[in-house]
Every structure is written in C-alpha cells, then in structure tokens.
Amino acid sequence: MFVIFGHCATFPLFVQAIGPNNIMKRTTQMPPQHPLRALLPPLEVMEKLGYDRCRCLQGTGVTLQQLDDLGSRITLQQEQRFYRNALDLTDDPLIGLRLGEPFVPQRYGLFGYALLSAETFRHALVIAENFGRLTFSLFSFKFGIEGQSAWFALCDPPLLEEDLIAVYMDRDLAAARVDFSAILGEPFRVESLQLPHQGRGNAQAYRQYFGCEVEFGAPDARFCFDSGVLEKRLPQSDPDSSRHLQQQCQMLIAKLTAQGSFIDEVRMMILARPGYFPDIDYIAQRMEMSTRTLRRKLKNEGSNFRDLLEEIRYGLAREYLADTQLPMEEISSLLGYSEAGNFSHAFRRWSGISPTAWRQNVPLTRPRSV
Known part of the structure; x- marks a missing residue:
C-alpha cells in the first residue's frame, strides 16, 4: 500500500510540541532501516522532473550500483538526505505530494496484495492498521468512525526537522489517496483533510490538490470521508487470498x-x-x-x-x-x-x-x- 512505516526498539518517551499551536506530538519511537528500494519510486519522479540520480543521491552514500541490489538497506539518515536533496533541488515545499504518487499497492508485495484482495474497504483499513510496518513510512496508521464520517490518520511522527516531516507527511497522504483509489477501483473521495501545520503559505495548493476543505493546525494528519465507503465490496475481493496473505504478513513481522x-x-x-x-x-x-x-x-x-x-x-x-x-x-x-x-x-x-x-x-x- 502506501509509503508507510515501521517501528523497532522503543526508547523512553520524549514529547516535543511543534507548530505555533503546540499540537503535533513527536516521540522517539524510531523507525527501522528501510529497504533501498524505498527510494526507487521517488527517484522515478525526480528523474521525470529532470534531475539525474547522481544529483538526487549526492551525500547519501548510496551508489547507482546499489540500487540494483534488492538486499541493500539504508539508514534513516541516508533516507533523510535523499529527501533533503529533493527539497533543495526542486525548491518546492510541496514536492512530497509528487513523490508519493508512484507508491501503488503492488510496490509492497504481500501487504499490497492483501489490501487489494480484502473483502471490503473496512477490512483493507484494518490490514493497513495491523501490518503497516511492512511499508516504507515513518508514521503509524489508525482509522475510526465519527457519526457519518470515517477517518484515516498518520500518527507518531519521528523526531526530524519540520520541513522534512512535512515532506514525509505529504508523500504518505498522496500515496494513501492513490492506494485507496486502486483498492476501491474508483477515485477515493476525501470530504476534508486535517494537517498539523499551518500550510506553510500553500493552503490553497493543498485544497486544490486534494479537492476538499483543509483544516490546518490539527492534532494529526488525517483524511475524513463518507463512512458508507467502509462497507463497499472491493472489485478484487478474494477473502481467502487476503486471509492467507495476512498470515504471511504476520509471519514476516512476528x-x-x-x-x-x-x-x-x-x-x-x-x-x-x-x-x-x-x-x-x-x-x-x-x-x-x-x-x-x-x-x-x-x-x-x-x-x-x-x-x-x-x-x-x-x-x-x-x-x-x-x-x-x-x-x-x-x-x-x-x-x-x-x-x-x-x-x-x-x-x-x-x-x-x-x-x-x-x-x-x-x-x-x-x-x-x-
């Protein structure tokens, strides 16, 4: 599914408020090293924008030869340097939205196929919440229902510079919308979007990109959507396959x-x-x-x-x-x-x-x- 996260050892809790309203909370729950292939989708985007791989990888310590090695992994510091390069090269504070678009479900192997074959959208979100560690994000996932609306949130941001957190957050939100659309077999319609920052001078750009109202300075980043979608049977539904694939996902993270x-x-x-x-x-x-x-x-x-x-x-x-x-x-x-x-x-x-x-x-x- 999306560009999403994983966790390893849990360190003592450290909370630091960010943003003018001191809302968004961070912890020192650190992500693991990601597979190097996590850089391939955003690299594709950067190349289409005219930036060659060497420039994008400058200072990361990652070589072009390593990109062909499926066994290679990168540290969080190397990954951060790549996204810092993307910010500096494009001089676009919203570049994260573009970088998230190639992360389709199939990028995630067993996890992605489990999502696609889920019986309903609700089941797919349960899978995302349970097995999101098999993706490439730094956040954790949660979803819930409030009245006629449902929500899907990115939680527990790591301790990074605020502009990089925003890039990761934009990337994961864009990827989530792409993946939800693929899972549903139709465009995923967002009723509203909540973001923990103040828009960084690009409030209208966010509204145009997601096609909905955006609330800034919220406790976390979350999509709100019609709860009726939760019971929609998915076009590629195969409950037996999804159950088996979930067992395999459990095996991977157990x-x-x-x-x-x-x-x-x-x-x-x-x-x-x-x-x-x-x-x-x-x-x-x-x-x-x-x-x-x-x-x-x-x-x-x-x-x-x-x-x-x-x-x-x-x-x-x-x-x-x-x-x-x-x-x-x-x-x-x-x-x-x-x-x-x-x-x-x-x-x-x-x-x-x-x-x-x-x-x-x-x-x-x-x-x-x-």
Whole structure:
C-alpha cells in the first residue's frame, strides 16, 4: 500500500510540541532501516522532473550500483538526505505530494496484495492498521468512525526537522489517496483533510490538490470521508487470498520466541522481505556470524541453507497456488523469480508437475482454506 512505516526498539518517551499551536506530538519511537528500494519510486519522479540520480543521491552514500541490489538497506539518515536533496533541488515545499504518487499497492508485495484482495474497504483499513510496518513510512496508521464520517490518520511522527516531516507527511497522504483509489477501483473521495501545520503559505495548493476543505493546525494528519465507503465490496475481493496473505504478513513481522530453533530464526530472516530471497552470505552477515558458522549450525540441526531455501519456496508456492487466485507472474515475483518460466521449471523439479497442473488438482491434494 502506501509509503508507510515501521517501528523497532522503543526508547523512553520524549514529547516535543511543534507548530505555533503546540499540537503535533513527536516521540522517539524510531523507525527501522528501510529497504533501498524505498527510494526507487521517488527517484522515478525526480528523474521525470529532470534531475539525474547522481544529483538526487549526492551525500547519501548510496551508489547507482546499489540500487540494483534488492538486499541493500539504508539508514534513516541516508533516507533523510535523499529527501533533503529533493527539497533543495526542486525548491518546492510541496514536492512530497509528487513523490508519493508512484507508491501503488503492488510496490509492497504481500501487504499490497492483501489490501487489494480484502473483502471490503473496512477490512483493507484494518490490514493497513495491523501490518503497516511492512511499508516504507515513518508514521503509524489508525482509522475510526465519527457519526457519518470515517477517518484515516498518520500518527507518531519521528523526531526530524519540520520541513522534512512535512515532506514525509505529504508523500504518505498522496500515496494513501492513490492506494485507496486502486483498492476501491474508483477515485477515493476525501470530504476534508486535517494537517498539523499551518500550510506553510500553500493552503490553497493543498485544497486544490486534494479537492476538499483543509483544516490546518490539527492534532494529526488525517483524511475524513463518507463512512458508507467502509462497507463497499472491493472489485478484487478474494477473502481467502487476503486471509492467507495476512498470515504471511504476520509471519514476516512476528518476533521469534526465546524458545525458537536456530532454523526457525533463519527461516524468518529469509522471509523478511516479500519477493527477495537472500543468499547465505547475506543471512550470515545479518546474524552477525561467519558463513562457515551458519553452515555448521544448520548442519547441527540436520539442515543446510540450500535445502531450507528450496523448502520455503516450495511451501509458499503450494500455498499461493492452493489458497489464492494470484496469476503465475505475481506468484513468480513473490517467490523471487524474474520470469514465470523460471518458477515453472523450479516447481516441476520440486513436485514433478507444472504449477498450473498442481493448482488444477488442488482439491485432490489438499483442502482449500475456509
């Protein structure tokens, strides 16, 4: 879905009021490092505006070669420098609105597909609230109902300079509107918008962009919309698929218990990012051990990295084929294959038949989820 957030360790609460009315509250709940691919959508926008990648990445420490590495991650400081560059290059305080527009649901893998396949818009918002950590934002999500109106809010901004907070906020609001429209299959109509700042001299531009009245100096950033939309059945609704995808989302963000086995820990590391299956060197680095030590510990538990990777892919493949209506191209992408043909070849090696044949025979091999 949107450009949205995640949280890691929680530090002691620190509250700082911002803005002339001392309304917007910040905490030191810090976001994790985001995947480097979080920069690709806004980079596309900047390139269309005439700014080459080198200028946009200046001072970030990110190289052009790293952009092709799905396993790379960036620090919050590197990400901030990119958005600072975008502000300085364009000299446009509303550039965040443009940078949020490419963040369509499919950018988020399992999370995005779970949203698209939700039964109703209300269900989609519940998914967003529960699993927003799988997106790229620095905020948390909440939604609710007040009378005939419903609202969706961005909460818990991090401790950043106010102009950067505004860029992130604009980006996420623009992205949310794009994603809600994609989920609903029609333009998402905003009745009113609340913003915690005073418009920074661009009040009318905000009204024109979102096509609604805007209240400035509000407690948080939120869309208000007709609550009747919540019960709208979504055009790509597939409750079984959405439920299964939510289970996968939960798996991605679940923390291992202290009793978890070493193999389980490695599995969680492999499943950390939908569509990307890291090599053993990357996993060893993330687990702060040598590749040799990782191989030895897996061997002690009766496994090896290649077999574990194949086991995970085969298991996911069977679940996607049995419990969802996702096309082969999307399943291939979720399993880390660049082409559907490569996935088909691997599946034949695992099962002896093609994935299409396996899906057709699902009733004979296992019951579908209910």
